[in-house]
Amino acid sequence: MRNAEFYFNRGVTSYKKGQLDQAISDFTKALEINPKYAEAHYNRGIAYVKKGQLDQAISDFTKALEINPRLAVAHYNRGIAYGKKGQYDQAISDFNKALEINPRYAEAYYSRGVAYYFKREYGKSWKDVEKAQSLGHQIDPKFLDKLRKASGREK
DSSP, X not given: OOOHHHHHHHHHHHHHTTOHHHHHHHHXXXXXXXXXXXXXXXXXXXHHHHHTOHHHHHHHHHHHHHHOTTOHHHHHHHHHXXXXXXXXXXXXXXXXXXXXXXXXXXXXXXXXXXXXHHTTOHHHHHHHHHHHHHTTOOOOHHHHHHHHHHHTOOO
């Protein structure tokens, strides 16, 4: 009998090959065997984000977090999904949670800064962008140009 790990690993391989439907199917099979497999929920959520199926992704990230609330990447990626839906308050809340778990999570600072930008909270956006930079995150120059223009400041 094949176990949950087999399907999980096959799902990861399928995802890396860009075979998103196969990856989702494999993660689903892993979850049928072991419904408490947080990483399978998380990875299926990643595949759903890549497909643009944001509600399914959010659901999977939420299930992963019910199993393992300290999974910072699940908070982060759920925040990304909320951001793609234009739900910036929820996104910021998830980025905050990811940063509580891992205060050096540069991508979470950057993504929270982007969410603040869309909320027109430019001071907070600058603060997060600068923190992400200080942690070594490469900031998209196009985003920096937009932030400069919108905020009326250079840095």
